[in-house]
Amino acid sequence: MTLIILMAVGGTVIIFLLVMGVLSFVGASRDEAEKKVGHRLRQLALTEVEHQSFDLLLAQSSMSQVPWFNRLLLRLKFASNISKTIRQASVKGTAGTYLLLCALLGLAGLWGGMVATGKWWMGAGLAGVLGYLPLFWLERRKSSRMNAFHKQLPEVLDLMSRALKAGHTFGGAMRMVADEFDDPIGGEFGKTLDEINYGMDVDRALKNLLDRVDVADLKFFAVSVNIQRETGGNLAEIVESIARLVRERFVLFGKVRVLSAEGRLSAWILSALPFVTAGILYFVNPDYMSRMWTTELGLQMSYGAIFGMALGMLCMRRLVSIKV
Template identity: 45%
Template sequence: MPTWIYLVILVGCAALGYCVFQIANAMLDREKEALRARLDSFNAAAMPAGSENFLKSDQVKHSWWVKLLLFREGWAESLWKMIRKAKVGMSLGSFIMLSVTLGLFGGLLAKLLGWSFLAQVGVALAFLLAPGWWVHRKAAQRAAKFEEQFPEALDLIGRSLKAGHTFTSGMTMVAQEFDDPMREEFKLTIEEINFGGHLHDALDNLADRLDTPDLLFFVASVKIQSETGGKLTEIMDSISYLIRERAKLKGKVAALSAEGRYSGYVMFLLPPLMLGVLMFLNPRYMSVLFDSELGHYLLYASGGLLLAGMAVIKRMVDIRV
């Protein structure tokens, strides 16, 4: 049979297995879903339309099979926090199942292509970790956009304080005037305060949802000012000025370290490109690397050294400001 038929069968089996697993998991969690629906109906009746349910805890009780796959509760909580920060509409169980399915698919695909065992393991690990890398990148992009909007939000809060408004009124203006993610996060914080939450707890939850250094500094400053006193308008102006200066310094550091970063990219891509060119020009000359066991070991060692070198260069040019 042709190889593409095996690939189609493999994809169909993987999709069927994923659907069966989701159905079985839904049946096991039927009682929990019923209880959650009752709580949601109660909160919908007790709260205005469109508001968030702040009675729920962020400490999600994960399914038994999630804990079994992750071996430790701390890993489950870390993954769940990363998914929440990225605002991915996916449960932890679905995320883990997607990762495992992709890992199995990658390993079987490499096996059907006739690759060696180490190559199969490498492809399976790459497919397994791909969803986590995507979620981490999405969370980082969201946090970066928030940091870009944050100085202007602080300026707006400071101007509202100078005009005689309260601190929460200034945060409400930010939630009304800015785009996501600033609007979404400040809206959740204001609604948490309006529904009876303490200001300190609401700010702590805001910092926990994003986990950016600038936001942590802002939360700490507001909490200290509420306990010791002082002019909050000056604090807002100082934090805004500090964040802008940090952004300028980060831009200068990125410009100075650009040569090192792109040198790392060139050094990482040059050996595979040269290998492809030599294989195109003289296939018999490079066939020893693919037809012999020693050649396979050389390829694995070269790939490992390339990855290690790229990691070292990335660490050298990653200057924290």
């Protein structure tokens, strides 16, 4: 009875913390961010700030609203990687918010797994899966946004090439991109142009663009612009060549995707086949199939099968993931 009471109390506390964490995440404090910006602008207006100090002031970011937790996260490399992923995914929240959400979901999974099965290792496995969900969502959002940026890039480079040939400056060509194209590429180029207009060096502004956008083909553009500024040359022809190169890489990626389609389809079929077969058997003979989770031997066989299937899925994923 005491164990049941402790589990009930623990579940209540976990659910309460989870709900409060989600509400805190959804209601991200825009007012707090505006107060910080206003405070920094007042500091700039009242004091003389050198160029390096100005850059540092703009570059400051907080990973958590809790001071001691923020100091702890600043020392951890994976926390800075999460912050970078948040910027690239263009979502609300801080690294501290997502880490706390991971911890709360992990605790909920640990408690739920132990209550449902009575085995700590099942609770630990469920805690790992649930705890990784926020980071998995972040990676998916980042991947989706970067893919959209990559698809827009050839058209953007063509537009910039035509604008440069028509006599526009590099800043004017970037302004056309920021005005004509939707997010993500329009917004990112607009931020880069704003940094240049506010006095930042072009090299550093392009470096910041590469930090915000994880697209390999964009590096060709940034490096080419920096080299052209130092050595000279026809920037319009350089940008046009990069656009052609990006399109050729798209064609190559398409061929690789077609050639690996059979392997991906086989992986999906092999992954779904055990679940489909188990469902059919349960529909035909429930008593026969229910022994897999009503007897000790059946549970052990089920756990072993799940582990083997997870390992097989990882192996098949590595086999069909071809990097070019």
